[in-house]
Amino acid sequence: MTILRAIIQNYLETGEPVGSRTISKYTDLNLSSATIRNEMSDLEEMGYIVQPHTSAGRIPSDKGYRLYVDMLMQDKQMEMDSLKLELNAKSEKLDSILKEAARVVAANTNYASMITAPRYRKRSIKFLQLTQVDDASLLAVVILEGNIVKNNIIHVDEVLTAETLLKLNLMLNTFLQGLDIEEINASVMQKLRTESGAYASLISDIIDVIATSLEGEEVEAYTSGSTNIFKYPELNDSQKASNLLTALEEKKQLTELMYQEGDSERGIQVYIGDESPLEATKDCSVVTATYHIEEGVYGKIGIIGPRRMDYQKVVGTLKNLMSELDQIFQKGK
Amino acid sequence: MTILRAIIQNYLETGEPVGSRTISKYTDLNLSSATIRNEMSDLEEMGYIVQPHTSAGRIPSDKGYRLYVDMLMQDKQMEMDSLKLELNAKSEKLDSILKEAARVVAANTNYASMITAPRYRKRSIKFLQLTQVDDASLLAVVILEGNIVKNNIIHVDEVLTAETLLKLNLMLNTFLQGLDIEEINASVMQKLRTESGAYASLISDIIDVIATSLEGEEVEAYTSGSTNIFKYPELNDSQKASNLLTALEEKKQLTELMYQEGDSERGIQVYIGDESPLEATKDCSVVTATYHIEEGVYGKIGIIGPRRMDYQKVVGTLKNLMSELDQIFQKGK
DNA sequence: TGTTAGCACTCGGCCATGCTGAGTGCTAAT
DNA sequence: ATTAGCACTCAGCATGGCCGAGTGCTAACA
Numbered sequence: 001m002t003i004l005r006a007i008i009q010n011y012l013e014t015g016e017p018v019g020s021r022t023i024s025k026y027t028d029l030n031l032s033s034a035t036i037r038n039e040m041s042d043l044e045e046m047g048y049i050v051q052p053h054t055s056a057g058r059i060p061s062d063k064g065y066r067l068y069v070d071m072l073m074q075d076k077q078m079e080m081d082s083l084k085l086e087l088n089a090k091s092e093k094l095d096s097i098l099k100e101a102a103r104v105v106a107a108n109t110n111y112a113s114m115i116t117a118p119r120y121r122k123r124s125i126k127f128l129q130l131t132q133v134d135d136a137s138l139l140a141v142v143i144l145e146g147n148i149v150k151n152n153i154i155h156v157d158e159v160l161t162a163e164t165l166l167k168l169n170l171m172l173n174t175f176l177q178g179l180d181i182e183e184i185n186a187s188v189m190q191k192l193r194t195e196s197g198a199y200a201s202l203i204s205d206i207i208d209v210i211a212t213s214l215e216g217e218e219v220e221a222y223t224s225g226s227t228n229i230f231k232y233p234e235l236n237d238s239q240k241a242s243n244l245l246t247a248l249e250e251k252k253q254l255t256e257l258m259y260q261e262g263d264s265e266r267g268i269q270v271y272i273g274d275e276s277p278l279e280a281t282k283d284c285s286v287v288t289a290t291y292h293i294e295e296g297v298y299g300k301i302g303i304i305g306p307r308r309m310d311y312q313k314v315v316g317t318l319k320n321l322m323s324e325l326d327q328i329f330q331k332g333k
Numbered sequence: 334m335t336i337l338r339a340i341i342q343n344y345l346e347t348g349e350p351v352g353s354r355t356i357s358k359y360t361d362l363n364l365s366s367a368t369i370r371n372e373m374s375d376l377e378e379m380g381y382i383v384q385p386h387t388s389a390g391r392i393p394s395d396k397g398y399r400l401y402v403d404m405l406m407q408d409k410q411m412e413m414d415s416l417k418l419e420l421n422a423k424s425e426k427l428d429s430i431l432k433e434a435a436r437v438v439a440a441n442t443n444y445a446s447m448i449t450a451p452r453y454r455k456r457s458i459k460f461l462q463l464t465q466v467d468d469a470s471l472l473a474v475v476i477l478e479g480n481i482v483k484n485n486i487i488h489v490d491e492v493l494t495a496e497t498l499l500k501l502n503l504m505l506n507t508f509l510q511g512l513d514i515e516e517i518n519a520s521v522m523q524k525l526r527t528e529s530g531a532y533a534s535l536i537s538d539i540i541d542v543i544a545t546s547l548e549g550e551e552v553e554a555y556t557s558g559s560t561n562i563f564k565y566p567e568l569n570d571s572q573k574a575s576n577l578l579t580a581l582e583e584k585k586q587l588t589e590l591m592y593q594e595g596d597s598e599r600g601i602q603v604y605i606g607d608e609s610p611l612e613a614t615k616d617c618s619v620v621t622a623t624y625h626i627e628e629g630v631y632g633k634i635g636i637i638g639p640r641r642m643d644y645q646k647v648v649g650t651l652k653n654l655m656s657e658l659d660q661i662f663q664k665g666k
Numbered sequence: 667t668g669t670t671a672g673c674a675c676t677c678g679g680c681c682a683t684g685c686t687g688a689g690t691g692c693t694a695a696t
Numbered sequence: 697a698t699t700a701g702c703a704c705t706c707a708g709c710a711t712g713g714c715c716g717a718g719t720g721c722t723a724a725c726a
Binding site for chain 2: 688689690691
């Protein structure tokens with residue numbers, strides 16, 4: 001078993017098929033290449049390693065990698081080299097934190113990274129305000145739990161008096177505060193409308209705009225370091241690179257992968273090669289992790305790299321980042 | 334001269350060096366390949382075309398392209414196939430308009446595109462508002478000319494009364510409305526501070542946050558279709574592709590290119606190969622255009638593709654988009 | 667029974683070689 | 697001024713031979 005480990009580790013470093021002689025010299029256990037060959041033969045039969053062609057060294061199969069990362073995962077402790085997010089402490093704009101996180105991870109690992117913003121739908125409205133900007137436009141600001149700010153300009157036909165505005169604001173807040181977007185259903189709307197009297201249609205407009213602005217963009221996601229994939233010859237084939245980069249640009253598929261069933265847990269998920277349901281990442285490994293902003297509100301971060309990824313480092317980095325992020329968001333509350 | 338045109342046009346289509354026989358058959362003017370050869374020889378001497386190696390066809394040199402696009406540009410009229418931005422008319426968030434514009438252009442031309450948001454520094458403040466969100470945080474909303482909304486959470490130690498808030502808001506608006514970020518100098522600050530009395534330090538904080546939030550991110554930029562470059566074999570070399578994509582990801586350099594001296598005009602700028610000061614685009618052509626939001630406030634959009642770009646189409650598309658954008662922003666006023 | 671040495675075998679990668687076809691330049695004829 | 701013809705060049709491709717890394721197997725050994 002230590003031989004499998006040795007093979008994998010060597011392959012991770014070099015990226016080239018590893019032969020029996022290399023192992024026999026490289027490791028401490030004094031075994032001749034012939035012995036190694038026998039062992040390798042066994043390992044191949046068990047499906048942990050593969051020969052790209054007769055008379056080349058062996059490379060780990062997906063199954064081999066899987067065994068390896070499983071072993072890694074239950075290792076007592078990973079060294080965590082600290083990484084500090086360099087953020088201007090004062091302003092806490094969610095998107096810049098996320099962008100920075102993606103950037104740091106990509107720079108640290110030399111792989112591509114992608115981070116998704118938490119879903120909005122589950123967040124309750126904390127505060128809501130309309131302001132008259134000029135004759136034709138209202139500004140609607142919505143603050144969600146977690147201090148996420150969304151804003152929108154709404155065009156109106158008539159100028160509202162300060163008094164009306166005050167009344168509308170009060171009403172909107174009374175009715176909507178504490179609700180999340182899914183809870184604003186027909187009955188709430190109905191109440192609001194009857195309550196608002198003459199301004200019913202305006203209210204409808206407003207709710208509409210708010211709803212689309214919250215719901216609209218699906219999950220936002222940021223990528224970084226996507227050009228890192230050129231550093232790995234096995235992905236440097238233009239066909240593969242193109243597919244991968246397209247996936248990273250589109251983001252949609254990857255987002256879906258991350259929000260797969262059953263992993264809303266804190267756990268770190270590893271998809272090796274074909275284990276991923278995504279066509280584009282068949283030649284890659286994807287490692288995803290979850291960060292939490294509060295109960296039920298979480299986002300994902302993923303690292304995409306070659307199969308022969310430095311899993312140890314990646315998992316370490318992610319764990320690290322998770323605690324870093326959790327801390328930031330804790331403070332923000 | 335019509336021969337040069339023929340050569341270039343053929344090369345634009347095929348991407349392969351074009352030989353004398355091809356031209357002789359392809360065009361209407363009935364000339365044998367030998368004649369073409371003589372002409373080509375002349376053209377080469379004049380520096381408009383180049384042989385990649387002895388006994389291959391000719392390809393246009395940068396100088397040749399330059400001549401070609403110059404001819405194009407003074408052509409009476411380009412056919413503009415209309416392209417409609419699909420935008421939800423109600424919400425007019427600048428960034429989604431820009432993203433959509435980049436997307437449409439990339440999809441229409443099959444090249445990579447990048448669009449920059451207009452610079453903020455020149456925009457004057459239209460409206461400004463502080464709101465208490467919870468015990469520890471204030472929300473600062475700034476609306477700039479052109480209905481660009483920026484917001485920031487500011488942490489405070491004490492809870493402000495509604496009255497104080499009202500006073501602060503009034504004061505901030507009186508002093509800052511109509512100014513752009515560069516006009517908020519020491520003397521204005523000084524006045525504000527003395528005026529505000531006990532809240533001087535809070536005011537400083539607020540101005541600080543506003544300033545950094547406006548100034549902070551430099552110029553925002555969005556890219557789209559960067560993976561289109563894989564469609565052109567001459568850029569499909571991993572070295573070049575990597576450089577280009579990195580440039581597109583970083584955006585910074587490209588932004589600088591776009592904001593080069595002397596082209597704040599409406600004009601469309603074309604950089605062919607080495608004409609560009611950017612190392613990364615030495616193998617490409619870059620076409621940039623300017624859109625206007627109002628006097629002195631403008632952004633740029635650029636298309637990056639291979640030297641053998643369909644200049645006609647690109648320029649047409651850009652012109653089209655420009656008028657489209659101008660219209661949208663006109664309406665928004 | 668596990669380990670080792672030795673040997674024949676396999677096969678990708680590399681290099682030299684040769685061929686082909688597209689394309690040129692030049693010259694002589696129209 | 698245009699054209700036909702011809703010799704020449706050269707990238708691209710296929711072929712074939714060689715090398716070396718690596719394997720599998722067998723026989724010897726502890």
